[in-house]
Structure formats: C-alpha cells, structure tokens
Amino acid sequence: xxxxxxxxxxxxxxxxxxxxxxxxxxxxxxxxxxxxxxxxxxxxxxxxxxxxxxxxxxxxxxxxxxxxxxxxxxxxxxxxxxxxxxxxxxxxxxxxxxxxxxxxxxxxxxxxxxxxxxxxxxxxxxxxxxxxxxxxxxxxxxxxxxxxxxxxxxxxxxxxxxxxxxxxxxxxxxxxxxxxxxxxxxxxxxxxxxxxxxxxxxxxxxxxxxxxxxxxxxxxxxxxxxxxxxxxxxxxxxxxxxxxxxxxxxxxxxxxxxxxxxxxxxxxxxxxxxxxxxxxxxxxxxxxxxxxxxxxxxxxxxxxxxxxxxxxxxxxxxxxxxxxxxxxxxxxxxxxxxxxxxxxxxxxxxxxxxxxxxxxxxxxxxxxxxxxxxxxxxx
Numbered sequence: 523x524x525x526x527x528x529x530x531x532x533x534x535x536x537x538x539x540x541x542x543x544x545x546x547x548x549x550x551x552x553x554x555x556x557x558x559x560x561x562x563x564x565x566x567x568x569x570x571x572x573x574x575x576x577x578x579x580x581x582x583x584x585x586x587x588x589x590x591x592x593x594x595x596x597x598x599x600x601x602x603x604x605x606x607x608x609x610x611x612x613x614x615x616x617x618x619x620x621x622x623x624x625x626x627x628x629x630x631x632x633x634x635x636x637x638x639x640x641x642x643x644x645x646x647x648x649x650x651x652x653x654x655x656x657x658x659x660x661x662x663x664x665x666x667x668x669x670x671x672x673x674x675x676x677x678x679x680x681x682x683x684x685x686x687x688x689x690x691x692x693x694x695x696x697x698x699x700x701x702x703x704x705x706x707x708x709x710x711x712x713x714x715x716x717x718x719x720x721x722x723x724x725x726x727x728x729x730x731x732x733x734x735x736x737x738x739x740x741x742x743x744x745x746x747x748x749x750x751x752x753x754x755x756x757x758x759x760x761x762x763x764x765x766x767x768x769x770x771x772x773x774x775x776x777x778x779x780x781x782x783x784x785x786x787x788x789x790x791x792x793x794x795x796x797x798x799x800x801x802x803x804x805x806x807x808x809x810x811x812x813x814x815x816x817x818x819x820x821x822x823x824x825x826x827x828x829x830x831x832x833x834x835x836x837x838x839x840x841x842x843x844x845x846x847x848x849x850x851x852x853x854x855x856x857x858x859x860x861x862x863x864x865x866x867x868x869x870x871x872x873x874x875x876x877x878x879x880x881x882x883x884x885x886x887x888x889x890x891x892x893x894x895x896x897x898x899x900x901x
Contacts, residue, residue, distance in 0.1 A: 523689075526551065526599035527606050528619065533636060534608035535561035536664030539568070542589040543665075544693040549593045549602065558592040565590070568665075600626045604689065606658055608636040611761075616640065617648045624649035632682055634658040638709055639765040642702045643675040652677035656686055659706060661854055668696040669854035671706045696853050698846035704769030707842050707850040709762055711861065713776050714828035716759060719747040719821075720779035728821060730799045731811045736818035737825060742858035747825075748799040751782070752792030756799075760786045774888040775832070826864065827876040831892050833861035834873075838894035870899040 525541045527534050530552035538548045538561070552558045569583040578586075599605055605627060607619060616635065623633060633655050635645050646655035657673030670690045674683045683699065690697040700706040705713070719733050728736070734746020751759045760782045767776040785791075785798060792798030833851065837844055848860030865873050874896055880889040 523547070523604065524549070524602050525604050525606065526602035527608060528552070528596075528599075528623075529608035530554070530557040530561040531608065533660065533662055533664060535565055536662065537606055537608055537636070537660055538590055539565055539586065539665050540660075540693055540695070542586045546589065548590045549599055550590060551593050551596055551599060555592065555594055562587070562590065562592065596622065597626055599623070600628070602627060602631055604632045604634065604686075606634045606636060608660075611637060611639060613640050613644070616645055620645055620655070621648040624651060624655075629654070632656060632686060634686070636660055639705065639762055639769070641704075641769075642673045643677065646675035646677050653679040654682050656682060657702065657706075658686060658690065661708075667854070669708070669850060670695045670697045671700050671708065671850065671854075672697050673700050673702050673706055675702055696849060698842060698850045700846070700850075701839075701841045703839070703841055705762070705766045707836065707847060708854040709766060710841065711829065711832045711836055711847070711851060712855055713763065713766060714832055715743075715825060715855075716747050716751060716763065716782075717777070717779060718825045718828045720781050722821060722824065724779065724781055728817060732813065732817065733821055735811050735813060736821040739813065740818050741822045741826065744856050744858075752798035752800060752802075754792070755794055756782055756791045757786045774886055775890075777888065823876060824880070826868075827873050827880075828889075830861050830865040830868070830873050831877055831895055834865060834895045834898070835892035837862065838892055865895070865898075870895055874899040 523546045525546045525548045527538045527548060527550045530550050534550065538550050542548045550558050550561065566587060569578065569586060572578045573580060573583055593599065605623060607616065609615065609619065620633060627633065629651050633649060635642060635657050636659055637657060638659055642657040646652040649655050652675065655675055656678050659671040659673060661667035661669055672683065672686055672690065687697050687699065698707060704710060722728055722733060723730065730748040734748050737743045737746050745753065760778060763776065763778045767778055770776050789795055790797045793802055796802045833847055836842065836847055844862055848862060851857045851861055852859065874891055877889055877891040
C-alpha cells in the first residue's frame with residue numbers, strides 16, 4: 523500500500539513512521555524540504571534508540587527508513603492509495619489543499635485529515651469525491667499512542683469507513699469510530715477534566731497541587747489536570763477548549779477559563795516555556811502535599827461526575843458506541859477505567875444526585891444532567 527503524508531512536523535513524521543513500520547511505502551510532502559529532511563533525521567535517531575532498547579534490530583530500522591521517501595511536488599502523491607494531511611489547524615489552508623489534492627489522486631484514493639477540532643464534513647465539501655474523504659485523528663506522539671479516532675464526514679461512504687478501520691487496525695493501532703461532532707470523542711469528553719478543575723481553582727477551593735494530587739492519589743489518574751495542561755501546552759489546550767465552545771454554539775458545559783486564557787497570554791505555556799501552572803526552573807517535588815480527605819474527595823467527585831455525565835451524554839447523542847467511548851478514554855488519555863463503567867460502579871443515581879446538587883447550588887446549565895444518565899438512574 524502506498525501512503526502519502528502531507529506535513530513533516532512531529533505528527534506527520536509520526537504517522538509516516540507508523541505506516542512504514544506496518545510495511546507501507548510512504549511519501550512525505552512538505553512545502554519545506556528542510557522540514558522533511560529534519561523529520562527523517564529525527565526518525566533515524568528514534569529508531570537508533572529503539573535498537574539500543576532492544577525493541578527492533580538494524581534490519582528493521584533500515585526497512586522502516588527505506589520505505590519513506592521525501593517528495594517536493596504534490597503531484598508525486600497521485601498514485602497513493604491513502605493520503606493523510608497533518609498540517610496547520612487552519613480551515614482555509616486545509617480546504618485549499620484538499621481541493622487541489624482531490625484533482626490529483628485517483629477516485630479510489632482515500633483522502634484523510636488528521637484534524638482534531640475542525641468539521642470533517644466541511645473539509646470534505648471541497649473535494650471532487652467527498653465520499654472517499656474521512657478524518658483519521660492520531661494522538662501525539664503517533665508511534666506511541668494506540669488510539670486513532672476515525673471520523674466519517676456526512677458524505678463519507680460506509681465502504682471507505684470500514685476500509686480505513688481495517689487499515690488502521692493493521693497498523694497495530696486501536697481504532698474507534700466517532701460521529702463528526704466538535705471534539706469527536708476524546709477532546710469532547712475530556713473537557714471537564716480541565717474545565718472543572720480550573721473552576722474549582724477559580725472558586726478558591728483548592729490550589730493546583732491539591733487538585734492534581736487529589737485526582738492522582740484518590741482518583742487514580744496518571745497525571746493531574748494542571749500537570750497535563752502544562753505537558754500539552756496551555757496555548758494548545760486553550761485553543762481546543764475555545765474551538766469546542768464555539769462549535770457547540772457557546773454551550774456553558776464547554777466554557778473556557780479566564781485563568782487558562784491569562785496563562786496563555788502570559789506565555790506561561792507549561793513545560794515548553796519552563797513555566798506554566800508549575801515553575802519547572804525550580805527543583806522540587808510537586809507531590810509534597812498533605813491532602814485534606816474531605817476536600818480531596820470533593821474535588822474527585824466533582825470532576826469525575828462531570829466526566830461521567832459527558833461520556834453518557836456522548837452515548838445519548840450517538841457520538842460513538844459505548845465500547846468505543848470507553849476505549850477512547852482509556853487508550854487515548856489513559857484514564858484508569860472507562861467513564862461509563864465508573865458511573866455504574868458509583869451508581870448512576872449517585873451521579874444524578876451529585877449533578878442535581880451542583881445545579882441547585884449554581885443554577886448554571888453547565889451542570890445539567892444528561893437525559894440518558896437520569897434514565898439509567900431511574901432504571
């Protein structure tokens with residue numbers, strides 16, 4: 523199979539590595555040939571480290587590199603069976619690219635976008651054959667993260683959706699199918715992990731360390747929300763939150779935080795700027811905190827019930843199947859267990875009472891209970 527990858531940034535290079543490791547011939551195109559060359563050099567170093575760790579041998583390294591080819595002309599992708607775009611998250615630029623690309627490739631070629639926040643249906647509209655356009659959303663770093671969200675556009679033929687599912691599975695990934703709605707599965711359902719934690723901070727109930735440690739020690743999450751936002755980058759996380767908020771016609775459940783906006787404006791972006799919610803220039807542990815048990819449980823309960831509500835509501839609105847929602851949240855963001863399963867364990871009636879209590883206190887639509895969650899509690 524011949525795969526074209528457009529964009530030689532970390533995501534594009536990662537996708538190329540995944541495809542070539544799976545035995546595909548890969549052509550990488552980027553407007554900057556220098557970017558392509560740097561991507562290959564970086565890949566060579568990654569593969570060398572994998573040899574040192576005993577994960578692959580020299581022959582496998584040479585095989586992966588030998589299947590990747592740099593092309594300087596978009597026309598060179600005309601014989602591809604699948605082309606995946608991984609460029610800047612800009613609707614206008616992407617649409618210009620897809621309009622041009624759809625005229626070059628054969629009518630049997632699948633064209634895919636790696637977008638995490640734009641409408642796949644909208645991007646498909648500029649293609650000559652929109653029925654073979656689809657979203658294939660990898661998570662960064664693509665070679666390490668098992669989850670891939672497959673997002674058919676409204677125009678996508680089911681035949682191509684099934685074909686892409688099998689391709690991604692053959693690449694040793696865990697595919698899930700998501701409806702083309704803002705944030706797809708993961709970026710939609712995970713919003714309260716950040717948003718409700720920020721809200722708890724803004725209310726003066728707890729500081730960053732207390733919130734992070736509560737969710738890690740009691741909740742079982744591998745990283746706290748503020749650690750994770752610092753790792754992702756506050757600019758990136760805020761942009762996704764803002765995009766989802768606008769796309770949902772300003773639904774209060776997805777309302778961005780002024781705190782995060784200010785941190786992004788101050789260029790306190792997290793690890794990449796050495797300062798975010800934590801100061802990474804200082805050498806001390808962020809785990810040295812004595813947790814007040816009642817406060818910690820309140821934090822975990824409040825964030826968890828918002829996550830469970832979001833997962834159940836995604837199921838209610840047909841965003842994905844229960845199996846795919848659970849898989850997405852455990853394999854995409856490493857949650858300790860599926861959120862719907864977690865809701866069953868806590869009991870759905872507990873979830874409803876927690877949400878109703880929050881709604882009664884704040885009278886904000888942010889805390890409205892999903893109709894399905896209430897139905898599950900009653901049954």
